[in-house]
Amino acid sequence: MAGGKKLHERVALGRTAWMLADFVILLLLLALVARRAASLGERGGTWLAALVCEAWFAFVWILNMNGKWSPVRFDTYPENLSHRLEELPAVDMFVTTADPALEPPLITVNTVLSLLALDYPDVGKLACYVSDDGCSPVTCYALREAAKFASLWIPFCKRYDVGVRAPFMYFSSAPEVGTGTADHEFLESWALMKTEYEKLASRIENADEVSILRDGGEEFAEFIDAERGNHPTIVKVLWDNSKSKAGEGFPHLVYLSREKSPRHRHNFKAGAMNVLTRVSAVMTNAPIMLNVDCDMFANNPQVALHAMCLLLGFDDEIHSGFVQAPQKFYGGLKDDPFGNQMQVITKKIGGGLAGIQGTFYGGTGCFHRRKVIYGMPPPDTVKHETRGSPSYKELQAKFGSSKELIESSRNIISGDLLARPTVDISSRVEMAKQIGWVYGSMTEDILTGQRIQAAGWESALLDTDPPAFLGCAPTGGPASLTQFKRWATGLLEILISRNSPILGTIFKGLQLRQCLGYLIVDAWPVRAPFELCYALLGPFCLLTNQSFLPTASDEGFHIPAALFLTYNIYHLMEYKECGLSVRAWWNNHRMQRITSASAWLLAFLTVILKTLGLSETVFEVTRKESSTSSDGGAGTDDADPGLFTFDSAPVFIPVTALSVLNIVALTVAAWRAVVGTVAGVHGGPGVGEFVCCGWMVLCFWPFVRGLVSSGKYGIPWSVRVKAGLIVAAFVHLCTRN
Numbered sequence: 001m002a003g004g005k006k007l008h009e010r011v012a013l014g015r016t017a018w019m020l021a022d023f024v025i026l027l028l029l030l031a032l033v034a035r036r037a038a039s040l041g042e043r044g045g046t047w048l049a050a051l052v053c054e055a056w057f058a059f060v061w062i063l064n065m066n067g068k069w070s071p072v073r074f075d076t077y078p079e080n081l082s083h084r085l086e087e088l089p090a091v092d093m094f095v096t097t098a099d100p101a102l103e104p105p106l107i108t109v110n111t112v113l114s115l116l117a118l119d120y121p122d123v124g125k126l127a128c129y130v131s132d133d134g135c136s137p138v139t140c141y142a143l144r145e146a147a148k149f150a151s152l153w154i155p156f157c158k159r160y161d162v163g164v165r166a167p168f169m170y171f172s173s174a175p176e177v178g179t180g181t182a183d184h185e186f187l188e189s190w191a192l193m194k195t196e197y198e199k200l201a202s203r204i205e206n207a208d209e210v211s212i213l214r215d216g217g218e219e220f221a222e223f224i225d226a227e228r229g230n231h232p233t234i235v236k237v238l239w240d241n242s243k244s245k246a247g248e249g250f251p252h253l254v255y256l257s258r259e260k261s262p263r264h265r266h267n268f269k270a271g272a273m274n275v276l277t278r279v280s281a282v283m284t285n286a287p288i289m290l291n292v293d294c295d296m297f298a299n300n301p302q303v304a305l306h307a308m309c310l311l312l313g314f315d316d317e318i319h320s321g322f323v324q325a326p327q328k329f330y331g332g333l334k335d336d337p338f339g340n341q342m343q344v345i346t347k348k349i350g351g352g353l354a355g356i357q358g359t360f361y362g363g364t365g366c367f368h369r370r371k372v373i374y375g376m377p378p379p380d381t382v383k384h385e386t387r388g389s390p391s392y393k394e395l396q397a398k399f400g401s402s403k404e405l406i407e408s409s410r411n412i413i414s415g416d417l418l419a420r421p422t423v424d425i426s427s428r429v430e431m432a433k434q435i436g437w438v439y440g441s442m443t444e445d446i447l448t449g450q451r452i453q454a455a456g457w458e459s460a461l462l463d464t465d466p467p468a469f470l471g472c473a474p475t476g477g478p479a480s481l482t483q484f485k486r487w488a489t490g491l492l493e494i495l496i497s498r499n500s501p502i503l504g505t506i507f508k509g510l511q512l513r514q515c516l517g518y519l520i521v522d523a524w525p526v527r528a529p530f531e532l533c534y535a536l537l538g539p540f541c542l543l544t545n546q547s548f549l550p551t552a553s554d555e556g557f558h559i560p561a562a563l564f565l566t567y568n569i570y571h572l573m574e575y576k577e578c579g580l581s582v583r584a585w586w587n588n589h590r591m592q593r594i595t596s597a598s599a600w601l602l603a604f605l606t607v608i609l610k611t612l613g614l615s616e617t618v619f620e621v622t623r624k625e626s627s628t629s630s631d632g633g634a635g636t637d638d639a640d641p642g643l644f645t646f647d648s649a650p651v652f653i654p655v656t657a658l659s660v661l662n663i664v665a666l667t668v669a670a671w672r673a674v675v676g677t678v679a680g681v682h683g684g685p686g687v688g689e690f691v692c693c694g695w696m697v698l699c700f701w702p703f704v705r706g707l708v709s710s711g712k713y714g715i716p717w718s719v720r721v722k723a724g725l726i727v728a729a730f731v732h733l734c735t736r737n
């Protein structure tokens with residue numbers, strides 16, 4: 001460690017009992033597959049289909065086992081930075097927002113305020129850039145007002161060592177006080193601050209575009225003719241701290257709406273991130289860049305210092321190419337009804353990967369090294385090459401023709417670590433593909449992180465207490481499934497692209513186990529056809545009076561039965577270990593089945609259509625509930641915000657159809673059993689098929705309820721009709737002979 005006390009510690013976490021359980025389930029899966037393979041000759045297509053699906057499930061299990069196998073934790077000690085304060089690098093902080101309607105400007109303002117108020121020894125080293133893809137004068141106005149408020153808010157936070165510096169969250173609970181005079185003074189300031197914040201919030205919430213453009217004068221003139229998708233670049237320095245005394249004031253604040261024209265692709269968030277990188281390069285050019293989504297406020301004011309422990313604290317920089325805080329959410333609904341708080345996945349897979357080549361880049365809450373984003377490989381890998389500064393020409397090939405940008409990149413790509421020729425990059429096109437946020441997938445985060453790890457870098461996991469950043473998870477059926485669909489689409493785009501992790505392992509520096517880790521998520525949508533096929537086997541067998549599982553009297557029966565039990569108990573225990581309820585486990589289990597048959601399935605089809613050139617993929621921004629309250633943002637008109645809601649989107653059709661189909665199949669089979677005509681015939685369905693269909697109906701319960709409800713809690717008729725037609729066709733095909 002470079003001089004002095006250690007800044008962090010890497011702690012390997014034991015999990016022997018879990019490893020044993022991993023193996024038990026793996027053995028059961030393999031036994032199931034082996035038995036099936038052995039008796040394949042005597043059985044028909046149903047057995048073959050079941051065999052293929054079960055083999056796939058075993059493969060997915062192995063992927064997950066690998067991901068969770070060797071977790072680590074990083075403990076950080078920012079107090080040990082005290083004698084290295086001079087060394088701390090500058091940090092450019094990026095916030096992206098895209099739509100003032102889906103992402104109310106007050107949310108962005110809170111995130112920005114929490115960043116401006118971060119603890120850092122020299123605030124002159126921090127700068128905040130907000131990218132607005134919505135090109136909204138209201139957002140710009142809101143940020144200008146926020147900058148004024150910041151001059152009160154930030155001294156208040158620092159003076160009283162405020163814990164959570166996003167005002168909406170801070171003021172959602174009563175102040176913590178004792179009874180002394182100092183407390184009295186604090187209470188007065190607290191009340192004053194709260195009133196000021198409320199005024200700010202009401203100015204922002206009542207701001208309307210028309211009056212801003214009419215009365216805003218010069219300052220908003222550029223917005224007058226700007227259309228969201230067609231306008232020149234707008235850059236506004238809303239706060240310039242260089243006039244403050246050294247160490248005083250608060251970080252620079254810059255508003256940016258990048259140039260757009262209908263003739264060009266803008267590459268969604270990845271495009272915005274690259275513009276932020278370029279603009280900040282010519283303004284402050286900090287070697288470290290923090291990026292957060294507009295709803296992800298800094299919940300721990302010390303977060304930048306904790307991150308520095310990981311960025312500066314390794315003997316070799318290679319171990320912290322980027323530093324990622326896990327995504328966590330505030331005000332989440334109780335028991336995670338939409339299965340999108342992802343606490344277990346974050347802990348088990350995120351923590352597990354931290355022990356391999358490092359956790360994924362999650363798109364928000366991440367500290368990047370600028371030079372890594374610029375495509376520089378880790379220092380170790382260039383040790384034996386001749387060193388020298390990159391030539392102007394090489395930089396031009398890499399960064400375009402802007403003189404300032406080239407100069408700034410020269411500054412970043414210089415010095416001992418970076419001074420290396422870039423000749424190994426063969427062509428200019430190749431170069432463009434190796435720098436910045438990578439295009440070509442809507443989950444640009446996973447793709448970009450993978451590009452960095454394929455270059456040989458590792459990442460470090462920044463898990464602080466209190467959590468570093470908190471954001472909002474979508475609520476309601478449409479928003480949740482849309483988000484899952486976008487992720488899955490983007491992930492499959494990665495899997496089949498030239499950036500696939502498999503190629504990254506064969507041809508580049510992505511470690512094999514890390515590649516398998518990426519496959520866990522990249523293969524989400526590929527799981528859909530297998531899971532759908534398996535989900536259809538139960539109803540198919542009940543309708544056609546066959547079986548695909550051993551009956552209770554068969555000796556093989558105990559294998560699927562044991563698997564069913566151990567698998568569910570294993571996951572239940574994981575939820576318990578993470579401090580979650582049985583209900584949370586069930587909600588997540590159920591949502592996995594729903595997501596697979598809806599969002600993942602549609603993502604799978606979308607990518608096939610895109611590959612055939614028949615459709616385009618678009619980034620559908622997630623709706624964020626207004627942050628004036630901190631009740632999880634579930635609007636007040638909702639009777640129960642945890643109830644599943646629907647709209648007429650195609651994503652609801654498959655699960656509606658599956659729900660109906662399972663009910664129909666159970667009814668037909670139960671009828672047949674009662675009437676007793678063919679019961680007892682050898683090869684007919686047994687308890688296994690009934691349990692499968694019953695379990696499906698339970699998993700799809702929100703949809704079953706949706707079939708008998710109305711309003712937004714009911715499945716729209718257009719969806720019911722389409723689903724009904726699909727079911728009728730399936731039943732007809734099954735029972736034709």
Ligand SMILES: O=c1ccn([C@@H]2O[C@H](COP(=O)(O)OP(=O)(O)O[C@H]3O[C@H](CO)[C@@H](O)[C@H](O)[C@H]3O)[C@@H](O)[C@H]2O)c(=O)[nH]1
Nearest residue numbers: 096097098133268269272293294362363364442443621622
């Ligand atoms: O054209 C666009 C679209 C989105 N965004 C911003 O991207 C961020 C993420 O969008 P959101 O709708 O909140 O998506 P989520 O699914 O919640 O985001 C997760 O997944 C994304 C990839 O799909 C990552 O980029 C995010 O960091 C990650 O938090 C937000 O700040 C948006 O304002 C843009 O700047 N421009």
Ligand SMILES: [Mn+2]
Nearest residue numbers: 293295471622
């Ligand atoms: Mn989001």
